[in-house]
Amino acid sequence: MSTQNDDEKEDTSGRPTKAVVGSHRDEEEVFGKAYDPRIVRRIWSFVKPYQGRIFISVAAVLVFTLTQLAIPLVIRYAIDHGMAAGRLDRSVMISATGAFAVIILINYAASYVQESVVGKVAENVLSDLRRAMFSHLQRVSLSFMDKTEVGRLMSRLQGDVNSMQEFLETSVMSVGDIVLLFGIVSVLLWLDFRLGLLTLSTMPVLFIVRLFWLPRAKVAFMAAHETNSIANGALAEGIHGVRTVQSLERQHVNFDLYDEKVLANLRAHLRSAKYAQVMVPIVDTLTGVAMATVIVVGGSMVLSHSLDVGIMVAFLFYIQRFFDPIRSLTMQYSVMQRAMASGQRISEVLDVPVDVSDKDGAVKLSRDMDGSVEFRNVTFGYRQNLPVLKNVSFRVNPGETVALVGPTGSGKSSSMALVHRFYDVWSGQVLVGGHDVRDLTQDSLGEQVAMVLQEPFLFSGSVLENIRYHKTVATREEVVRAAQAVGAHDFIEHLPNGYDTELEQRGGNLSLGQRQLISFARALVADAKILVLDEATASIDSYTEMLIQKALVKLLEGRTGLVIAHRLATIRGADRIIVLQNGEIVESGNHEQLMERKGLYARLYNMNYASFDDISEGELELDAAVGKAT
Missing domain, CATH: 3.40.50.300 (P-loop containing nucleotide triphosphate hydrolases)
Known part of the structure; x- marks a missing residue:
C-alpha cells in the first residue's frame, strides 16, 4: 500500500490517516481505577497457568510475615524469662537463641522462595503478554493499522506490559503487608491492651494527612507522567528528523522548543517529588511519637511493675516495623492504578477484531491454479x-x-x-x-x-x-x-x-x-x-x-x-x-x-x-x- 503522510487529515482516496498526537491531552491517563474486576479477570487469564506457583509464593510470604511477627516475641521471652530476677538463665537463653536462629533461617528461605517464584512468574506472564499482543497485531486487519500510529502503539504497549510486571511482582508482597499490619495491631493489643491503644492513637493523624495528601499527590504524579511523555515524544521526533532539522538550520529553534518541554517536565517532577517526600518526615515523626509514647508510658509502667521489660522492648520493635507496610501499601495503591489503566489498554489491543479471517471450510489455493x-x-x-x-x-x-x-x-x-x-x-x-x-x-x-x-x-x-x-x-x-x-x-x-x-x-x-x-x-x-x-x-x-x-x-x-x-x-x-x-x-x-x-x-x-x-x-x-x- 502506498505510504500516507501523517500530517494529512485524509488522503484523496478517503482512507483515514493515522492519528497524530497533537497535545498531551490525547495521551491516555496513566492512572485508572484502583481496582477493576474486569481487568483483573483478564490479567488472571494470563496468570492462571502459573497459579500453583502463585499459591506457593503467597504461602512463602505468609510464612515470612509470621517470622517477622515472631522475632520480637522471642526477644521478649528471652528478656522476661532469661534475665528474670537479675540473673541469667542459660537454658532459657540457649532455647531463645535456637528459636531465633530457626526463625531467621525460615525467614531467609521464605523470602528466597517468594522472590524467586514471583520473579519467574512475572517474567513468564510478561513474555506471554508480549507474545499474545505480537501474534494478534500480526493478524489484525489493515483497517486497524490504517487508523493507528504503530510506533506510538508499540511504545505504549511496552510500557503497559512493564506496569503489569511491576504489579504482579508487588501484589503478592501486598498480601504480606496487609497481614503484617493487622498482625502487629493484634500482637500489640494482645501484649498490653492499654499501651497498644495508646500507641495506635497516632493512626488517625496519618489517615487525616493521607486524606488531604492523596488527591493532590495523584494529580502531581499524573502531570509528571504526562510531561515526561511529551518530552520523550519531542526527543524522538528530533532524533528521527535530524536530517531535516540540519538541512533547515532548525537546531536552535528545536532546542528551545525541547528545552521548554524539559523544563515543564522538571517542574512537574519536582512537584511530584515534593508530594512523595512529604510523607516520609510525617511517617518518621509519627513513628518517633509512637516510640516516645512507649518509652515514657511503658517505662513508667515497668517501674511500677505493671508491665514486663520484655513487652516494652517488643513494643519498640513492632513500632519500628508498623509504618513499613503502610508505606508499602501506599506505593502499591499507585501501582494498582497504573496497572488497571495499562490492563485496559492491553485488553483493547487484544480485543481488536480481526475483520479479515478465514471462514469455516476455506479452500486452500492450489499451486496448479491458472493465475487469473x-x-x-x-x-x-x-x-x-x-x-x-x-x-x-x-x-x-x-x-x-x-x-x-x-x-x-x-x-x-x-x-x-x-x-x-x-x-x-x-x-x-x-x-x-x-x-x-x-x-x-x-x-x-x-x-x-x-x-x-x-x-x-x-x-x-x-x-x-x-x-x-x-x-x-x-x-x-x-x-x-x-x-x-x-x-x-x-x-x-x-x-x-x-x-x-x-x-x-x-x-x-x-x-x-x-x-x-x-x-x-x-x-x-x-x-x-x-x-x-x-x-x-x-x-x-x-x-x-x-x-x-x-x-x-x-x-x-x-x-x-x-x-x-x-x-x-x-x-x-x-x-x-x-x-x-x-x-x-x-x-x-x-x-x-x-x-x-x-x-x-x-x-x-x-x-x-x-x-x-x-x-x-x-x-x-x-x-x-x-x-x-x-
Missing part, C-alpha cells in the same frame, strides 16, 4: 459512504501483464490490496484462480500473490535471509539465481560479506534502488503465480529504473502481472492498460490502442507528463470533460 485475477462489480472504500472503487469489473488472464494507471486516489492501490485480501469488498467479488478470495485460506492466497511495494521494507538480518523471507526453504543457489536475474547480484557481491552481510535497520546501509532490487529478488524467489507491483519504480533513479525494467521482463515470465505505475513511460509494454479515475474504469487497452482512441490516456501521454501526479486537478477534470464530449 477478476474483479466483478467491486465496490469498496475505507470509510462508510465514501467508496474508493465503484462497481469496477475487469479480468486479467493467466500470464497477462496489466497496468493500472490514474491520478492519486483513483483506486489503484486499493485494487491491489483487494487481490491479496488485505480488506474485504463492500459488494461484488474478487476472484483469484477462479475462486472468490473470501473462500480461500489467507496463507495459501499469500503464497500465490507476491507483492513489491513502492518503499521496500527490509528486515534485520542478512541479505540472504531477506531475499528468502517469503520462502524460507529456498536454497542459497535459488537466492543467487534470483538476484542475478533482477540485476542485484553484482552489488551484493561487493558488500563486505556478500549475501551474508547484515543489514542495518530497514536496510539503511543500502540505497533505495538496491533495496528495491532485493525486494524484486525476494518476489522472484517466492515463485508466486501472481506478481503485484505497487509503484515499485516510483522513487528510484533512472539508471536503477532501467535495471528494474530489465528485471521485470524476467520477473513476469510465466506469471500474471498487476502493475501500478505513475510514470507513463514504464507501462508502455504492458499487455493491457486500465485507466482509473474517481474509482471507475474510464479506458482499457494496450498503449497503441489507447493512443489511437485519443482519449484521456492519449491526451495525458501527449502532454509529455512523466506521471499522472504531475497533472493539476483542474487540468484532469477539463480533460475528462473533453473526453466525454468527444
Whole structure:
C-alpha cells in the first residue's frame, strides 16, 4: 500500500490517516481505577497457568510475615524469662537463641522462595503478554493499522506490559503487608491492651494527612507522567528528523522548543517529588511519637511493675516495623492504578477484531491454479459512504501483464490490496484462480500473490535471509539465481560479506534502488503465480529504473502481472492498460490502442507528463470533460 503522510487529515482516496498526537491531552491517563474486576479477570487469564506457583509464593510470604511477627516475641521471652530476677538463665537463653536462629533461617528461605517464584512468574506472564499482543497485531486487519500510529502503539504497549510486571511482582508482597499490619495491631493489643491503644492513637493523624495528601499527590504524579511523555515524544521526533532539522538550520529553534518541554517536565517532577517526600518526615515523626509514647508510658509502667521489660522492648520493635507496610501499601495503591489503566489498554489491543479471517471450510489455493485475477462489480472504500472503487469489473488472464494507471486516489492501490485480501469488498467479488478470495485460506492466497511495494521494507538480518523471507526453504543457489536475474547480484557481491552481510535497520546501509532490487529478488524467489507491483519504480533513479525494467521482463515470465505505475513511460509494454479515475474504469487497452482512441490516456501521454501526479486537478477534470464530449 502506498505510504500516507501523517500530517494529512485524509488522503484523496478517503482512507483515514493515522492519528497524530497533537497535545498531551490525547495521551491516555496513566492512572485508572484502583481496582477493576474486569481487568483483573483478564490479567488472571494470563496468570492462571502459573497459579500453583502463585499459591506457593503467597504461602512463602505468609510464612515470612509470621517470622517477622515472631522475632520480637522471642526477644521478649528471652528478656522476661532469661534475665528474670537479675540473673541469667542459660537454658532459657540457649532455647531463645535456637528459636531465633530457626526463625531467621525460615525467614531467609521464605523470602528466597517468594522472590524467586514471583520473579519467574512475572517474567513468564510478561513474555506471554508480549507474545499474545505480537501474534494478534500480526493478524489484525489493515483497517486497524490504517487508523493507528504503530510506533506510538508499540511504545505504549511496552510500557503497559512493564506496569503489569511491576504489579504482579508487588501484589503478592501486598498480601504480606496487609497481614503484617493487622498482625502487629493484634500482637500489640494482645501484649498490653492499654499501651497498644495508646500507641495506635497516632493512626488517625496519618489517615487525616493521607486524606488531604492523596488527591493532590495523584494529580502531581499524573502531570509528571504526562510531561515526561511529551518530552520523550519531542526527543524522538528530533532524533528521527535530524536530517531535516540540519538541512533547515532548525537546531536552535528545536532546542528551545525541547528545552521548554524539559523544563515543564522538571517542574512537574519536582512537584511530584515534593508530594512523595512529604510523607516520609510525617511517617518518621509519627513513628518517633509512637516510640516516645512507649518509652515514657511503658517505662513508667515497668517501674511500677505493671508491665514486663520484655513487652516494652517488643513494643519498640513492632513500632519500628508498623509504618513499613503502610508505606508499602501506599506505593502499591499507585501501582494498582497504573496497572488497571495499562490492563485496559492491553485488553483493547487484544480485543481488536480481526475483520479479515478465514471462514469455516476455506479452500486452500492450489499451486496448479491458472493465475487469473477478476474483479466483478467491486465496490469498496475505507470509510462508510465514501467508496474508493465503484462497481469496477475487469479480468486479467493467466500470464497477462496489466497496468493500472490514474491520478492519486483513483483506486489503484486499493485494487491491489483487494487481490491479496488485505480488506474485504463492500459488494461484488474478487476472484483469484477462479475462486472468490473470501473462500480461500489467507496463507495459501499469500503464497500465490507476491507483492513489491513502492518503499521496500527490509528486515534485520542478512541479505540472504531477506531475499528468502517469503520462502524460507529456498536454497542459497535459488537466492543467487534470483538476484542475478533482477540485476542485484553484482552489488551484493561487493558488500563486505556478500549475501551474508547484515543489514542495518530497514536496510539503511543500502540505497533505495538496491533495496528495491532485493525486494524484486525476494518476489522472484517466492515463485508466486501472481506478481503485484505497487509503484515499485516510483522513487528510484533512472539508471536503477532501467535495471528494474530489465528485471521485470524476467520477473513476469510465466506469471500474471498487476502493475501500478505513475510514470507513463514504464507501462508502455504492458499487455493491457486500465485507466482509473474517481474509482471507475474510464479506458482499457494496450498503449497503441489507447493512443489511437485519443482519449484521456492519449491526451495525458501527449502532454509529455512523466506521471499522472504531475497533472493539476483542474487540468484532469477539463480533460475528462473533453473526453466525454468527444
